[in-house]
Amino acid sequence: MMRRILTIALFLFIGAVLSVLVAWGCETFSGESIVISYEQPAAPFLMPGIYDPPEDWTVQTWVRFKGLGVRGAWTTEMLWAGSTLGMSSDSTNRIRIRHYSGWPLLCMVRSDPFDSDLGIAAKGDVWAVGFEPPWASRIEPRYRGKNLPLRPMPVRFAANSVFWGFVAWICTFGAWRYRRWNRIRRGLCIRCKYELAGLETCPECGTSARPRRMEA
Ligand SMILES: [Zn+2]
Known part of the structure:
Protein backbone atom coordinates (compact mmCIF):
# COMPACT_ATOMS: atom_id res chain seq x y z
CA MET A 1 0.00 0.00 0.00
CA ASN A 160 -1.78 18.00 -16.93
CA SER A 161 0.40 16.48 -14.20
CA VAL A 162 -1.94 13.48 -13.98
CA PHE A 163 -1.92 13.15 -17.77
CA TRP A 164 1.87 13.34 -18.16
CA GLY A 165 2.44 11.22 -15.05
CA PHE A 166 0.26 8.52 -16.59
CA VAL A 167 2.12 8.79 -19.90
CA ALA A 168 5.42 8.39 -18.02
CA TRP A 169 4.02 5.38 -16.16
CA ILE A 170 2.83 3.77 -19.42
CA CYS A 171 6.24 4.31 -20.97
CA THR A 172 8.06 2.66 -18.06
CA PHE A 173 6.24 0.37 -15.61
CA GLY A 174 3.10 0.01 -17.67
CA ALA A 175 4.93 -1.39 -20.70
CA TRP A 176 7.03 -3.67 -18.50
CA ARG A 177 4.01 -5.03 -16.63
CA TYR A 178 2.06 -5.57 -19.86
CA ARG A 179 4.94 -7.51 -21.40
CA ARG A 180 5.27 -9.66 -18.30
CA TRP A 181 1.52 -10.37 -18.16
CA ASN A 182 1.45 -11.15 -21.88
CA ARG A 183 4.33 -13.65 -21.61
CA ILE A 184 2.71 -15.46 -18.67
CA ARG A 185 -0.55 -15.62 -20.62
CA ARG A 186 1.20 -17.18 -23.62
CA GLY A 187 3.14 -19.67 -21.46
CA LEU A 188 6.52 -18.11 -22.21
CA CYS A 189 9.41 -17.43 -19.85
CA ILE A 190 8.89 -13.92 -18.45
CA ARG A 191 12.57 -13.18 -18.83
CA CYS A 192 13.77 -14.69 -22.12
CA LYS A 193 10.52 -15.62 -23.92
CA TYR A 194 11.45 -19.31 -24.09
CA GLU A 195 8.43 -21.55 -24.64
CA LEU A 196 8.03 -23.30 -21.27
CA ALA A 197 5.39 -25.90 -22.22
CA GLY A 198 4.38 -26.23 -18.56
CA LEU A 199 7.90 -26.44 -17.08
CA GLU A 200 8.38 -25.03 -13.58
CA THR A 201 11.77 -23.50 -14.36
CA CYS A 202 13.01 -22.04 -17.62
CA PRO A 203 15.71 -24.35 -19.07
CA GLU A 204 17.25 -21.41 -20.92
CA CYS A 205 17.78 -18.87 -18.16
CA GLY A 206 16.69 -20.56 -14.95
CA THR A 207 13.88 -18.13 -14.15
CA SER A 208 11.05 -19.65 -12.15
CA ALA A 209 7.83 -19.87 -14.11
CA ARG A 210 5.87 -19.57 -10.88
CA PRO A 211 6.52 -16.05 -9.61
CA ARG A 212 5.07 -15.26 -6.21
CA ARG A 213 2.67 -12.73 -7.66
CA MET A 214 0.95 -14.26 -10.66
CA GLU A 215 -0.56 -11.56 -12.82
CA ALA A 216 -2.20 -13.78 -15.39
ZN1 LIG B 1 14.00 -17.97 -19.61
Whole structure:
Protein backbone atom coordinates (compact mmCIF):
# COMPACT_ATOMS: atom_id res chain seq x y z
CA MET A 1 0.00 0.00 0.00
CA MET A 2 2.75 2.42 1.05
CA ARG A 3 4.71 1.49 -2.04
CA ARG A 4 1.71 2.17 -4.25
CA ILE A 5 1.25 5.64 -2.71
CA LEU A 6 4.95 6.40 -3.19
CA THR A 7 4.76 5.25 -6.82
CA ILE A 8 1.74 7.50 -7.47
CA ALA A 9 3.49 10.44 -5.76
CA LEU A 10 6.64 9.82 -7.81
CA PHE A 11 4.76 9.74 -11.11
CA LEU A 12 2.70 12.82 -10.19
CA PHE A 13 5.98 14.62 -9.54
CA ILE A 14 7.38 13.43 -12.89
CA GLY A 15 4.09 14.53 -14.47
CA ALA A 16 4.41 18.00 -12.93
CA VAL A 17 7.97 18.37 -14.21
CA LEU A 18 6.90 17.20 -17.68
CA SER A 19 3.96 19.65 -17.63
CA VAL A 20 6.37 22.54 -17.07
CA LEU A 21 8.84 21.30 -19.70
CA VAL A 22 6.07 20.81 -22.27
CA ALA A 23 4.75 24.33 -21.59
CA TRP A 24 8.26 25.78 -21.98
CA GLY A 25 8.76 23.73 -25.15
CA CYS A 26 5.54 25.13 -26.60
CA GLU A 27 6.61 28.67 -25.64
CA THR A 28 9.99 28.12 -27.26
CA PHE A 29 9.03 26.37 -30.49
CA SER A 30 5.44 27.34 -31.29
CA GLY A 31 4.69 30.01 -33.79
CA GLU A 32 1.66 32.19 -33.34
CA SER A 33 -1.17 33.61 -35.35
CA ILE A 34 -2.48 36.94 -34.21
CA VAL A 35 -5.99 38.31 -34.66
CA ILE A 36 -6.87 41.92 -33.89
CA SER A 37 -10.41 43.19 -33.49
CA TYR A 38 -11.62 46.75 -32.93
CA GLU A 39 -15.10 45.62 -32.04
CA GLN A 40 -16.07 43.37 -29.17
CA PRO A 41 -15.64 39.86 -30.54
CA ALA A 42 -17.77 36.83 -29.76
CA ALA A 43 -16.94 35.42 -26.33
CA PRO A 44 -14.85 32.36 -27.37
CA PHE A 45 -12.32 34.72 -28.94
CA LEU A 46 -10.99 35.70 -25.54
CA MET A 47 -11.13 32.36 -23.71
CA PRO A 48 -13.92 33.03 -21.19
CA GLY A 49 -13.04 31.83 -17.71
CA ILE A 50 -9.34 31.96 -18.55
CA TYR A 51 -8.91 35.47 -19.87
CA ASP A 52 -11.70 37.90 -19.08
CA PRO A 53 -11.35 41.58 -19.99
CA PRO A 54 -11.77 43.97 -17.04
CA GLU A 55 -15.39 45.00 -16.73
CA ASP A 56 -14.82 48.68 -15.94
CA TRP A 57 -12.53 49.34 -18.91
CA THR A 58 -13.49 51.04 -22.15
CA VAL A 59 -11.80 48.44 -24.31
CA GLN A 60 -11.01 49.55 -27.85
CA THR A 61 -8.76 46.76 -29.07
CA TRP A 62 -8.99 43.02 -28.58
CA VAL A 63 -6.01 40.89 -29.56
CA ARG A 64 -5.59 37.14 -29.53
CA PHE A 65 -2.62 34.84 -30.14
CA LYS A 66 -2.85 31.21 -30.99
CA GLY A 67 -0.31 28.47 -31.60
CA LEU A 68 0.35 24.86 -30.65
CA GLY A 69 0.17 24.77 -26.85
CA VAL A 70 0.21 28.56 -26.61
CA ARG A 71 -2.56 31.11 -26.37
CA GLY A 72 -2.60 34.71 -25.40
CA ALA A 73 -4.92 37.66 -25.24
CA TRP A 74 -4.74 41.29 -24.57
CA THR A 75 -7.28 44.03 -24.29
CA THR A 76 -6.47 47.69 -24.23
CA GLU A 77 -8.27 51.00 -23.92
CA MET A 78 -6.43 52.45 -26.88
CA LEU A 79 -6.66 51.76 -30.56
CA TRP A 80 -3.70 49.55 -31.23
CA ALA A 81 -2.53 49.54 -34.81
CA GLY A 82 0.21 46.95 -34.81
CA SER A 83 3.06 49.15 -33.54
CA THR A 84 5.40 47.80 -30.89
CA LEU A 85 4.01 47.42 -27.42
CA GLY A 86 6.58 49.85 -26.07
CA MET A 87 4.53 52.73 -27.44
CA SER A 88 1.87 52.00 -24.88
CA SER A 89 4.20 52.32 -21.91
CA ASP A 90 3.80 56.12 -21.80
CA SER A 91 0.10 55.91 -22.43
CA THR A 92 -2.44 56.34 -19.66
CA ASN A 93 -4.67 53.87 -21.46
CA ARG A 94 -4.72 50.57 -19.68
CA ILE A 95 -3.68 47.28 -21.18
CA ARG A 96 -4.05 43.75 -19.84
CA ILE A 97 -1.87 41.06 -21.39
CA ARG A 98 -1.78 37.39 -20.49
CA HIS A 99 0.09 34.53 -22.13
CA TYR A 100 -0.81 30.91 -21.51
CA SER A 101 1.00 27.71 -22.42
CA GLY A 102 0.83 23.99 -21.90
CA TRP A 103 -0.46 20.86 -23.55
CA PRO A 104 -2.96 19.14 -23.57
CA LEU A 105 -4.37 21.94 -21.40
CA LEU A 106 -2.99 25.44 -21.10
CA CYS A 107 -1.61 25.29 -17.56
CA MET A 108 0.97 28.06 -17.09
CA VAL A 109 0.35 31.81 -17.22
CA ARG A 110 2.42 34.96 -17.33
CA SER A 111 1.70 38.63 -17.77
CA ASP A 112 3.56 40.92 -20.10
CA PRO A 113 5.89 43.50 -18.47
CA PHE A 114 3.69 46.20 -20.07
CA ASP A 115 0.59 44.90 -18.32
CA SER A 116 -1.11 47.80 -16.49
CA ASP A 117 -2.03 45.52 -13.60
CA LEU A 118 1.64 45.36 -12.69
CA GLY A 119 3.37 48.17 -10.86
CA ILE A 120 6.80 49.29 -12.05
CA ALA A 121 8.42 47.26 -9.26
CA ALA A 122 6.59 44.13 -10.35
CA LYS A 123 8.12 44.23 -13.81
CA GLY A 124 11.14 42.27 -12.60
CA ASP A 125 8.88 39.82 -10.79
CA VAL A 126 9.55 36.47 -12.49
CA TRP A 127 6.47 34.94 -10.85
CA ALA A 128 4.32 37.49 -12.71
CA VAL A 129 6.13 37.96 -15.99
CA GLY A 130 8.25 34.82 -16.27
CA PHE A 131 11.98 34.64 -16.91
CA GLU A 132 14.19 34.84 -19.95
CA PRO A 133 15.73 31.43 -20.64
CA PRO A 134 19.41 31.01 -21.56
CA TRP A 135 18.29 30.08 -25.10
CA ALA A 136 16.18 33.26 -25.50
CA SER A 137 18.37 34.46 -28.37
CA ARG A 138 17.33 31.41 -30.41
CA ILE A 139 13.63 32.16 -30.03
CA GLU A 140 12.19 33.89 -33.07
CA PRO A 141 11.06 37.47 -32.44
CA ARG A 142 7.30 37.58 -31.96
CA TYR A 143 4.60 39.43 -30.10
CA ARG A 144 4.58 36.99 -27.20
CA GLY A 145 8.13 37.93 -26.25
CA LYS A 146 10.83 35.54 -25.08
CA ASN A 147 9.91 34.88 -21.47
CA LEU A 148 8.93 31.50 -20.08
CA PRO A 149 6.23 31.26 -17.41
CA LEU A 150 6.77 30.09 -13.83
CA ARG A 151 3.23 30.42 -12.53
CA PRO A 152 0.96 27.36 -12.76
CA MET A 153 -2.83 27.53 -13.09
CA PRO A 154 -3.70 25.16 -10.21
CA VAL A 155 -6.55 22.98 -11.53
CA ARG A 156 -5.24 22.79 -15.09
CA PHE A 157 -1.71 22.16 -13.90
CA ALA A 158 -2.93 19.29 -11.71
CA ALA A 159 -4.84 17.79 -14.66
CA ASN A 160 -1.78 18.00 -16.93
CA SER A 161 0.40 16.48 -14.20
CA VAL A 162 -1.94 13.48 -13.98
CA PHE A 163 -1.92 13.15 -17.77
CA TRP A 164 1.87 13.34 -18.16
CA GLY A 165 2.44 11.22 -15.05
CA PHE A 166 0.26 8.52 -16.59
CA VAL A 167 2.12 8.79 -19.90
CA ALA A 168 5.42 8.39 -18.02
CA TRP A 169 4.02 5.38 -16.16
CA ILE A 170 2.83 3.77 -19.42
CA CYS A 171 6.24 4.31 -20.97
CA THR A 172 8.06 2.66 -18.06
CA PHE A 173 6.24 0.37 -15.61
CA GLY A 174 3.10 0.01 -17.67
CA ALA A 175 4.93 -1.39 -20.70
CA TRP A 176 7.03 -3.67 -18.50
CA ARG A 177 4.01 -5.03 -16.63
CA TYR A 178 2.06 -5.57 -19.86
CA ARG A 179 4.94 -7.51 -21.40
CA ARG A 180 5.27 -9.66 -18.30
CA TRP A 181 1.52 -10.37 -18.16
CA ASN A 182 1.45 -11.15 -21.88
CA ARG A 183 4.33 -13.65 -21.61
CA ILE A 184 2.71 -15.46 -18.67
CA ARG A 185 -0.55 -15.62 -20.62
CA ARG A 186 1.20 -17.18 -23.62
CA GLY A 187 3.14 -19.67 -21.46
CA LEU A 188 6.52 -18.11 -22.21
CA CYS A 189 9.41 -17.43 -19.85
CA ILE A 190 8.89 -13.92 -18.45
CA ARG A 191 12.57 -13.18 -18.83
CA CYS A 192 13.77 -14.69 -22.12
CA LYS A 193 10.52 -15.62 -23.92
CA TYR A 194 11.45 -19.31 -24.09
CA GLU A 195 8.43 -21.55 -24.64
CA LEU A 196 8.03 -23.30 -21.27
CA ALA A 197 5.39 -25.90 -22.22
CA GLY A 198 4.38 -26.23 -18.56
CA LEU A 199 7.90 -26.44 -17.08
CA GLU A 200 8.38 -25.03 -13.58
CA THR A 201 11.77 -23.50 -14.36
CA CYS A 202 13.01 -22.04 -17.62
CA PRO A 203 15.71 -24.35 -19.07
CA GLU A 204 17.25 -21.41 -20.92
CA CYS A 205 17.78 -18.87 -18.16
CA GLY A 206 16.69 -20.56 -14.95
CA THR A 207 13.88 -18.13 -14.15
CA SER A 208 11.05 -19.65 -12.15
CA ALA A 209 7.83 -19.87 -14.11
CA ARG A 210 5.87 -19.57 -10.88
CA PRO A 211 6.52 -16.05 -9.61
CA ARG A 212 5.07 -15.26 -6.21
CA ARG A 213 2.67 -12.73 -7.66
CA MET A 214 0.95 -14.26 -10.66
CA GLU A 215 -0.56 -11.56 -12.82
CA ALA A 216 -2.20 -13.78 -15.39
ZN1 LIG B 1 14.00 -17.97 -19.61
